[in-house]
Amino acid sequence: MRKIINPSQEQWAELVxxxxxxxxxxxxxxxxxxxxxxxxxxxxxxxxAKKYDGVQLEQLLVTQEEITAAEASLxxxxxxxxxxxxxxxxxxxxxxxxxxxxxxxxxxxxxxRKSVAIEKVGLYIPGGTAPLFSTLxxxxxxxxxxxxxxxxxxxxxxxxxxxxxxxxxxASLLGVTRVVKAGGAxxxxxxxxxxxxxxxxxxxxxxxxxxxxxxxxxVSKAGVAIDLPAGPSEVLVIAxxxxxxxxxxxxxxxxxxxGPDSQVxxxxxxxxxxxxxxxxxxxxxxxxxxxxxxxKALGNSLGLVFDSxxxxxxxxxxxxxxxxxxxxxxxxxxxxxxxxxxxxFLGNYSPESAGDYASGTNHTLPTNGxxxxxxxxxxxxxxxxxxxxxxxxxxxxxxxGTIETMAAAEGLEAHKxxxxxxxxxxxRV
Amino acid sequence: MRKIINPSQEQWAELVxxxxxxxxxxxxxxxxxxxxxxxxxxxxxxxxAKKYDGVQLEQLLVTQEEITAAEASLxxxxxxxxxxxxxxxxxxxxxxxxxxxxxxxxxxxxxxRKSVAIEKVGLYIPGGTAPLFSTLxxxxxxxxxxxxxxxxxxxxxxxxxxxxxxxxxxASLLGVTRVVKAGGAxxxxxxxxxxxxxxxxxxxxxxxxxxxxxxxxxVSKAGVAIDLPAGPSEVLVIAxxxxxxxxxxxxxxxxxxxGPDSQVxxxxxxxxxxxxxxxxxxxxxxxxxxxxxxxKALGNSLGLVFDSxxxxxxxxxxxxxxxxxxxxxxxxxxxxxxxxxxxxFLGNYSPESAGDYASGTNHTLPTNGxxxxxxxxxxxxxxxxxxxxxxxxxxxxxxxGTIETMAAAEGLEAHKxxxxxxxxxxxRV
Numbered sequence: 118m119r120k121i122i123n124p125s126q127e128q129w130a131e132l133v134x135x136x137x138x139x140x141x142x143x144x145x146x147x148x149x150x151x152x153x154x155x156x157x158x159x160x161x162x163x164x165x166a167k168k169y170d171g172v173q174l175e176q177l178l179v180t181q182e183e184i185t186a187a188e189a190s191l192x193x194x195x196x197x198x199x200x201x202x203x204x205x206x207x208x209x210x211x212x213x214x215x216x217x218x219x220x221x222x223x224x225x226x227x228x229x230r231k232s233v234a235i236e237k238v239g240l241y242i243p244g245g246t247a248p249l250f251s252t253l254x255x256x257x258x259x260x261x262x263x264x265x266x267x268x269x270x271x272x273x274x275x276x277x278x279x280x281x282x283x284x285x286x287x288a289s290l291l292g293v294t295r296v297v298k299a300g301g302a303x304x305x306x307x308x309x310x311x312x313x314x315x316x317x318x319x320x321x322x323x324x325x326x327x328x329x330x331x332x333x334x335x336v337s338k339a340g341v342a343i344d345l346p347a348g349p350s351e352v353l354v355i356a357x358x359x360x361x362x363x364x365x366x367x368x369x370x371x372x373x374x375x376g377p378d379s380q381v382x383x384x385x386x387x388x389x390x391x392x393x394x395x396x397x398x399x400x401x402x403x404x405x406x407x408x409x410x411x412x413k414a415l416g417n418s419l420g421l422v423f424d425s426x427x428x429x430x431x432x433x434x435x436x437x438x439x440x441x442x443x444x445x446x447x448x449x450x451x452x453x454x455x456x457x458x459x460x461x462f463l464g465n466y467s468p469e470s471a472g473d474y475a476s477g478t479n480h481t482l483p484t485n486g487x488x489x490x491x492x493x494x495x496x497x498x499x500x501x502x503x504x505x506x507x508x509x510x511x512x513x514x515x516x517x518g519t520i521e522t523m524a525a526a527e528g529l530e531a532h533k534x535x536x537x538x539x540x541x542x543x544x545r546v
Numbered sequence: 547m548r549k550i551i552n553p554s555q556e557q558w559a560e561l562v563x564x565x566x567x568x569x570x571x572x573x574x575x576x577x578x579x580x581x582x583x584x585x586x587x588x589x590x591x592x593x594x595a596k597k598y599d600g601v602q603l604e605q606l607l608v609t610q611e612e613i614t615a616a617e618a619s620l621x622x623x624x625x626x627x628x629x630x631x632x633x634x635x636x637x638x639x640x641x642x643x644x645x646x647x648x649x650x651x652x653x654x655x656x657x658x659r660k661s662v663a664i665e666k667v668g669l670y671i672p673g674g675t676a677p678l679f680s681t682l683x684x685x686x687x688x689x690x691x692x693x694x695x696x697x698x699x700x701x702x703x704x705x706x707x708x709x710x711x712x713x714x715x716x717a718s719l720l721g722v723t724r725v726v727k728a729g730g731a732x733x734x735x736x737x738x739x740x741x742x743x744x745x746x747x748x749x750x751x752x753x754x755x756x757x758x759x760x761x762x763x764x765v766s767k768a769g770v771a772i773d774l775p776a777g778p779s780e781v782l783v784i785a786x787x788x789x790x791x792x793x794x795x796x797x798x799x800x801x802x803x804x805g806p807d808s809q810v811x812x813x814x815x816x817x818x819x820x821x822x823x824x825x826x827x828x829x830x831x832x833x834x835x836x837x838x839x840x841x842k843a844l845g846n847s848l849g850l851v852f853d854s855x856x857x858x859x860x861x862x863x864x865x866x867x868x869x870x871x872x873x874x875x876x877x878x879x880x881x882x883x884x885x886x887x888x889x890x891f892l893g894n895y896s897p898e899s900a901g902d903y904a905s906g907t908n909h910t911l912p913t914n915g916x917x918x919x920x921x922x923x924x925x926x927x928x929x930x931x932x933x934x935x936x937x938x939x940x941x942x943x944x945x946x947g948t949i950e951t952m953a954a955a956e957g958l959e960a961h962k963x964x965x966x967x968x969x970x971x972x973x974r975v
């Protein structure tokens with residue numbers, strides 16, 4: 118952990134920078150993958166599964182038998198945990214639905230907006246070291262609440278052609294329309310352009326490696342919406358002496374274990390506290406199965422000592438962390454000062470893991486400073502908000518002159534005429 | 547107008563296609579402009595204003611004197627129209643604010659989300675044939691309601707170095723922090739990266755030509771958020787025999803006058819009606835000042851005859867129009883069938899112009915079929931929704947086991963430990 122006492126304002130801009138990654142050299146290869154998938158569809162997906170996932174699949178779509186077997190293979194404890202998390206995520210996201218208000222902005226001029234589900238969405242769940250069924254919940258539950266008609270899941274198969282049973286069980290709970298054994302850029306291409314087995318979708322969600330990241334950027338340029346720009350996961354903890362160094366160390370490690378490029382930042386007003394956290398980090402790290410990832414991430418981590426909570430909040434706002442933990446005595450007083458953050462965890466008993474899995478908030482959040490302008494995934498991410506208006510003849514008499522004057526001032530006479538021609542009719546009657 | 551009677555389902559996919567534009571060849575030149583602005587800041591902006599706008603500016607920022615003069619130069623009628631539109635837009639967008647609900651997803655586990663303004667936003671208003679002060683209202687009013695701290699406006703100067711007085715008057719009403727005389731890709735670069743006069747912003751809004759479009763794509767790849775992907779404006783009208791052919795023609799023309807690439811589509815269940823609209827189009831077109839634009843756009847327009855309203859709605863959903871006008875007798879019955887559209891205008895007295903200027907709804911809307919996944923600009927576009935959670939020791943006892951089980955199943959032991967270490971402490975007391 119890089120330790121700095123009272124960094125100067127000049128240093129701040131440097132300290133909040135994330136490591137930049139240039140992925141442009143991947144684009145050509147990924148565009149070639151896109152071409153394969155667009156031209157040959159399922160055949161290309163099967164070929165690429167052999168090449169990249171090392172498995173000769175018999176078919177791309179997961180069968181009902183596989184799902185039934187997956188369900189039978191999970192422990193009751195895990196199934197209950199998944200159901201509990203599902204329930205909490207559902208409760209929290211259901212409250213995000215916007216009620217419809219009809220608003221009469223002027224007499225006879227009524228406007229409203231209505232949330233309508235995006236019809237077809239695609240979810241990508243990576244394979245690799247951790248089977249992220251929690252991410253599937255975080256994306257699938259709001260998709261279900263929104264009412265998305267088609268829910269496609271792509272996830273890479275293991276070498277034996279299977280998908281992790283917890284992912285299949287969760288997919289089945291969510292009523293995912295199709296589970297496709299496809300990973301990487303080819304999965305993104307399949308969902309963007311469609312193949313024989315994979316319907317083309319309008320928006321693609323989910324995390325992934327750098328190939329998936331670039332593939333999502335490329336399809337988004339081509340008009341398919343995506344959830345969020347990607348970046349390594351991160352946590353910033355603000356702790357005062359009321360915090361528990363062991364808890365803080367555990368939180369930092371839970372971020373660090375994601376991968377060597379995870380961003381971990383601790384702000385505190387006590388150098389003694391910082392030292393105690395460092396001692397705890399060392400002790401807890403030693404027994405972690407993913408020690409290798411975590412210790413690499415800690416190597417790039419920051420421990421900063423400031424004079425005041427206010428300064429720490431300023432720094433945090435400039436950093437705009439994905440996860441912000443406030444382990445300070447008077448966290449209520451800090452709430453109004455939080456301007457840029459993805460999700461905020463308050464007090465000593467609200468670990469980031471709670472939001473990662475089960476408290477109800479979403480864990481798909483803006484990284485890399487994007488929290489300055491982006492929100493995390495929510496029910497909003499799965500709907501369009503369509504506006505409507507109805508104007509009566511009297512309403513048009515009320516508002517018509519305003520429109521005519523403005524349209525004329527912008528030099529758009531046909532816009533003006535669409536009102537004038539109607540007013541003439543209304544006034545004639 | 548290209549006329550087709552009962553197009554087959556096979557034809558639909560072709561008919562809903564928008565003309566594709568490949569702007570990639572512009573990227574190199576725009577990246578060079580970015581480099582100039584990043585390296586030389588204001589000096590580059592002044593130089594590029596000379597090169598592209600044909601004016602040697604004395605300074606980039608609009609002065610208070612210019613604003614005062616602008617206000618004095620406008621007619622009372624126009625100022626009142628702008629104020630009326632401002633008021634209606636404000637009323638409608640104020641209702642989009644989300645109330646904060648604290649939700650206890652389990653006993654002791656409380657979650658909520660809060661809308662927080664994006665601190666710094668940039669608005670781009672193009673120059674050219676129409677001074678779009680209406681767009682400035684559509685972007686500035688929700689920015690103000692959200693509480694954005696810094697509101698920067700870039701707009702290209704005319705050859706005499708001035709900005710249209712209606713734009714300056716509107717900017718002043720909105721309390722825009724800075725009005726910068728800069729246009730094109732250089733304006734987007736200035737707002738994304740900052741110069742001596744232009745603060746770097748977190749999100750950039752507004753329409754523009756192809757250089758602006760590509761520049762916005764490029765900065766969005768670099769992490770600056772943008773409002774919407776761009777495309778030519780479009781209207782789709784569904785009309786039955788209860789509609790007025792003159793009104794429908796006027797609506798089609800108000801779209802067509804935007805530019806030669808505007809998309810204009812009419813669906814009707816009566817060929818006779820279609821012919822009457824075409825006759826009206828010819829008559830009204832002849833007297834339009836922007837006849838040239840409009841007649842080019844009409845050249846590419848579609849007039850389709852279907853058997854039923856249901857089929858027309860299906861086609862419209864596949865097309866996903868930016869603006870949808872329902873000039874049909876029983877429009878209420880159609881409302882639930884509308885799945886993909888930006889903004890919808892109901893009945894014979896709700897012209898698109900109303901929403902373009904003054905009814906209260908936003909006119910910055912998804913074009914090019916993006917309405918399948920994107921919403922128009924709203925108050926949401928100017929805030930981040932940050933989630934918060936507070937868990938009590940008892941709450942952690944309730945939810946802890948669920949988190950531990952899920953984290954272990956994902957192989958993330960440090961995530962599990964962040965809970966276990968706290969539970970040990972809670973259970974010890």
